Amino acid sequence: MLTKTGIGAIVFYVADIDRTEVFYRDSLELDLTRMPGEEGEAGGADWLMAEAANGVSLIFFQQDGKRGDSPVVVFHLEEGGIDGVVEGLASKGVTIVTPVSHAPDGGLTADFADPDGHTLSMYQSPGAPR
Template sequence: MGLKPKKVSVVFYVSDIARTEAFYNQTLGLQLERMEGAEPFWLQASIEGGPDLIFFEMEGVRGNTPAIVFELDEGGIDDVVAELAQKGVNIVTPVSEAPGGWSADFLDPDGFGLGLWQSGELPRSVK
């Protein structure tokens, strides 16, 4: 099966979402869009030719933020996570509900956090 991401996002956990929004919008001139589906709202910046930047207000500790998240476009997040687990990958968060779909988190060999996200419109398993 293998990982075939549709796109990649870099996710930051920030302590103050309003402060983050002001910094990226006003100081850097990067336009962040407010998104609903998490409390409080979350922010997203789509960068042409690059990864999306996503910001959630929540406690983050060194080592779990920023995180790289791969968006799956063919469905089957349960299948991908099962395959990773069979290969000995440390699954930190099993497939669970996320804004707009499903997500799962795992670690690379050095302990860096990686994640998967899949739209809720796609099937969780294609097997």
């Protein structure tokens, strides 16, 4: 079902977005982009994105949580079809944590859990067919 996907992003939930920006920019020397948050998405707070090797993005959202809530591996559905993938997972008994919803950049995302409760996610770019 996800055999034709690649890892598109790794998402981290952080306590302080400014502290995170300083660490990853100054200590790890990553080129970070601060993205403006949208009302209703991630609390409307700014978020950060860094492009890593092989097209993998590191994404940071400021959000309350506990250790172990992140990172979240995000599979990129380059050909779209997120609705069918989620339905297929659900039909196999996979727990859908978050149904298909809008991502901060206008794409679509959905979260599901593995048998140990680890959250995995999928993402579809804006404009890709559902």
